[in-house]
Amino acid sequence: MKADDQKRLLREMIFFRRFEDRCFEAYMERKMGGFLHLYSGQEAVATGVLEMAKTGHDYVITGYRDHVHAIKSGAPAREVMAELYGKETGSSRGRGGSMHIFDPTVNFMGGYALVGQPFPLAAGLAMGAKLKATDQIAICFLGDGANNQGTFHETMNMASVWKLPVLFVCENNMYAIGTRIERSTAVTDQYKRVCGYDMKASQHDGQDIDTVMEAAKTAIDFVRSGKGPYFIEFMTYRYRGHSMSDSKGYRSKEEEKQWEKRDPITIYAAKLKKAKVITDADIKAMEKEIDDEIENDIIKFAEESPEPRVEDLYKYVLDDNPDPRWIGPLQNK
């Protein structure tokens, strides 16, 4: 990988961390409502996998922890922030919020609150690509907890029987809210669970973006070549609580410290410094530039954007401009 790309990747991960930190602040200031699930600690997974995908072309779908996946897919960060502010300029026009970022212009097909629901939707996106005979694949990011849903088993089976071009990325952070994986899941290595569906699968470190990219490339090449689905598992850790109301009483400080030593940004920064691609001063400058962008462009845009109009409450329930040939209404004589 070229030095410029390496620098860009590091910058992206720092940006995602800062973006999420800024969301935390805005939430505390009550600029945002609802649930807010932050991605801090897991950045190397979405950044690394999507770096290897054809973003804007491939379909991407995920759960409620979706800001970073959306932005890395190409959704403008300002629109994601405006969505969190509930503004009309938001990616979902203020109708979705944090858990429901959508940007079909870059084929980011949404964030969903129902754990496990994106599995079949992703397989459907892949089925669409297959029917249209494009070279697109669908990439579905979900957590370890999602694999205990029926949709996981149903979808893995169908994706495999029908050889759908879909990549399932399991972000195993070992917790489903406050329940540690051993307490809920008989087989803790998630990649082993799909062997019952005769599906290709592998497990990797999710904190080192180089490892993530290499593994993702193999998986994506496999799926794109038409050989069928692939399930890839990354071991990772979320730093913050599950959502904002979580005091993390279910895990130890020691465990958190252990994982902080494997911080994806620190690991990558150290590698780049060692390779003399970047210096501490460069990183400082980068951070300053990012904070400026977040404050003076992204937050400003969200703050200054208009609210949706109350008159538009009923917009987007059904097609707002339906074809009367199909809709009618029926005329009685």
Add this chain to the structure above:
Amino acid sequence: MAEIAYWEAIRRAHDEEMANDPLVIAMGEDIGVAGGTYKATSGLYDKYGESRIIDTPISENSYTGIGIGASMVGVRPIIEIMSINFALLALDTLINAAAKIRYMSGGRVSCPIVMRTPGGTAHQLAAQHSARLARMFMSTSGLRVVTPRGPLDACGMLKSAVRCNDPVIIIEHERMYNIKEEVPDEEFFRPLEGAEIVREGTDITLIGYNFSVYLCLEAAKRLESDGISAEVLDLRALKPLDRETIRRSVEKTHRVLVAEEDEAPVGVGAEIMAVITEDCFYALDAQPVRIHAADVPVPYNYTLEKEAIPDVEDVYQGALKVMGKI
């Protein structure tokens, strides 16, 4: 014009729409090689192949979800669920996903799926094969819900449903698949909105949907021999509901009965009564009546089942009550 059966009408709609658009597909259990539980896709597997007539495993929630995912990127799936009872397994993807994706994406993503399923009692199928869940879908924002009563609507509304950009739930009925009706030979569409006055009358309005329209029509014949002129209104579309046609009919007849095969609580009939109360209360000359199923799981025993499910006699007696004759 040729007379065809309800199931043939559905088959014809599939065939025409699949010929018209290569992105129209059908999915469901046993719809392909086996030809479909209700023959609604018979012969189409050979014509369109396994990538478009898709035999699914018994995984209602996820194959519905796969259809929804595909619909988000331009595919138009017609999903058959063998019985509305099994649609309960697919409620997450239908109600939490299909019905809400347009809204929560701010209108940027739509889910033009069609889900067809028979909902009603047949012959002693007992509690787990006799659900009537129209009211549940009718109460979900973001869905269209229609109940074609005969081959004309079965074909024409399915074709419209495939072309419309919203998720459409089509509720059929096990006892309607062999009903025959004349339909045009040339291509035709029937709109997804609007109630239909299927019999004109002046003394009382009998409102039905799905199979209960036939109960209303039979009851109307009997009422006629008693000198009572009954108007029969087929709701056709439960969502969005045609309040206007209901109001106009009630303002004409001043008396109304709603007949449904569903149970009463929080039901379709309850909604229609609320609409009448809100829109034309002062037009009423008599207390309205609801005819509905008993609020029990449907029994297997022939006599008990017959007692639980409304029939023509029930509608007839109900109408006499509204008319003040009993």
